[in-house]
Amino acid sequence: MNKNSKGIVHLFLLIVIVLIGIGGLLYYSWQMRLINFHAWQKRLANPNFLKTLSPTPTAVLEETADWKTYTNETYKYSFKYPSDFEIQELPPAGLEPMFAVVLRDNNNNQIFSIKTDKDYLPGDIL
Secondary structure, three states: OOHHHHHHHHHHHHHHHHHHHHHHHHHHHHHOOOOOHHHHHHHHHOOOHHHHHOOOOOOOOOOOOOOEEEEEOOOOEEEEEOOOOEEEEEOOOOOOOOOEEEEEOOOOOEEEEEEOOOOOOOOOOO
């Protein structure tokens, strides 16, 4: 026998020994009533058993369901924000090309802002 066939024989013997060990462990567990195959057979015979295994759908709460949406038609963007926050547009409409949108919380803290460059005009590609 060459080295390759000895390696294959050893691997085969190892697999056989492992399978015999697993089989012996299952047989011992069955004899000691650690594994109850009859209970599983009864469960599988019940037509409603598979229904109990499948997850039941639950309602998904949309965290942003009550949020408002800010849309700017001039610059073509929109975003959602909490309904208790406030949007402020700077400078007031008509004073383009400089434009900013500031999102503030209940305490008037600036949370988020979008600003355009004074050289940017609606329709320009950034």
